Amino acid sequence: MAQISTPQPSTARALDAAAPLREAVRVPSTDLAAATDLLRGATDVTLLAHVTPDADALGSALALGLVLHRRGAAVRVSFGAPDETPESLRWLDSAGLVVPADAVPPAADLLVTVDCSSVDRLGRLGGLVEATVAGGGAVLVVDHHASNTRFGTHHVVDDGAEATTVLVAALLDELGIPLDADLARCLYAGLVTDTGSFQRARPATHALAARLIEAGADPAVAARELFGNHPFAFLRMLGAVLGRAELEPDAAGGLGLVHTAVRLDDQAGVRVEEVESVVDIVRTTAEAEVAAVLKQAGPDTWIGSLRAAGTVDVRAVAARFGGGGHRLAAGFTAHGELPEVLDRLRDALRIPVTPASG
Template sequence: MVAAEESWGVSRPVALDEAVGLLTGAHQVVLLAHVNPDADALGSALALGLALHRHGAQVQVSFGAPEEPAESLRDLDVAGLVVPHHGVAHVPELLVVLDTGSVDRLGPLADRAETAGTTLVIDHHASNSGFGTHYYVDPRAEATAVMVLHLLDAMGAPVDLPTARCLYAGLVTDTRNFRAASPDTHAMAARLLVAGVDAEAVTRPLLDTHPFSWLSMLSTVLATARLEVGEARGLGLVHARIGSAHVSGGRQEEIESVIDVLRTTAEAEVAVVLKQVGEHRWTASMRSKGRLDVAAAASALGGGGHRVASGFTLDGECTDILDRVRHALADAPLLG
């Protein structure tokens, strides 16, 4: 468990059984993923939301931006639980925040963490600030979906095919197609396959499918790539930027996939993609190959995440932000 922010004076960690009590005791539940939710965030919210819906609760699932889930994730919402952010209840009885390291990552829905009767944070990010009234955080879990499966089992909720598809989507993306999965997580995946998940059908749209226009965008973005072998404590840094035209005109899946291409650079331990989301605002994806803690670097820049996959948002000029990234990486700890 991680420490709570001082501003959330009543926030406290909870164990599995207490988290289950909060979930099953609520009649009205709002489950939120972070802005631009990935498969782990939205899949976890939908899997848990489906179980609570079947338990008899009134359930809404949402996120602050964009207006709709990524195209590759829409089929996961078999029960129609997702609502646009402007339709989310203003004073939820129970707010459940999933896969979200800090309250600002909720975007325009951040205020619900204060207006809700109870706020339960469920997350696996080591940098989680412990906001809300209760938090259930396990940095040892490779994905929030792992934690949700434990919760479903403790609730006695069935893991049928719709639920298993949501959880498998979270596992396959956050473990990089199971390359970073423990034996226990592989066993979980096998259990989901037994439940009927078609691994190829779930994985292909998430990781292996792009429109032809993606090739043109990727060509433009990779032309901005620069390799700095002396940075990141001498382990090498490669970075690229995606301009606002491509960010606003492309699908979320295509924008987020660029980091997976950049990280293949053999000479660089760390890859960073800066994405322009405003005139002077940039969000960044950071990845390491396991020798440098990019979560520490992201935290120093106001963000957070995993030790090998993190991000942040900053205002300023791209060149100045890259300077700050270099300094943060120079101070980041080495990993075992």
């Protein structure tokens, strides 16, 4: 008579710990199954984060890449810009999987994009999507943006997930991969950043954080690497940028707009992650529902970061510029003189206020 095997205590505990995540992730089971089948059979994989990757994008790519690397696949992780990994994220690449964009093959057997809502977010590596499909390869899109255009052949997309690392953790659970310190630090880095240090987190997200810490993620190290180390030039840049901040109480339907600009000369000697962090300081202005930071990327090119306190859907505002993101955090690229871009932003904020729940 055949016996039914009983899960070992460690396996049973892992399954119990993963249960809240399985229940919280809103990805069709058929999509998860198709994605895990792709990953199980992969022998050569390119994983791409979006341009100017943050901890969620790069942490997601490196966690998946590390699992595939350990299973014997040829793995490379990259992004279209900048040319090097942001300094604050280098500690995540324990296996040396990141390669320059120029070293990425023109097509892949399996291309995995993480935290990218559309092909244009891949920058100069966006052509790999079409080339991979044309060559008979598969494109797996793993993302948590509501604006995702579903540009792949396979998708693990849930706009209710607080971070793409949540979806990667769900994939690892489906694959039966136990968490260890290297995987946990990648996933925790993305989780802590995209939840605003857990200000925007559900009970299942806190449960995942507990699992990651138990597996070896160190919150103190993550906080220091991601938020606690800045060169002195950052202070000078911050002083100049905050000194030109303006508050417009009547903007955004009377809810208030605070904005500033980071000009090219402000960015000398400052890392890209420092420039990106300015909006998180500006957003603390109590008198403004919406915060905007316009970062100069060229003579007439500005990359806008938008944040909302909780009432305005800034994703809809960013969409007016061809951008996107989340309800409370979004971005866009605009061209023109700074006053012109600000006028367009004010106009976009005149759209009817949409409640932003997350």
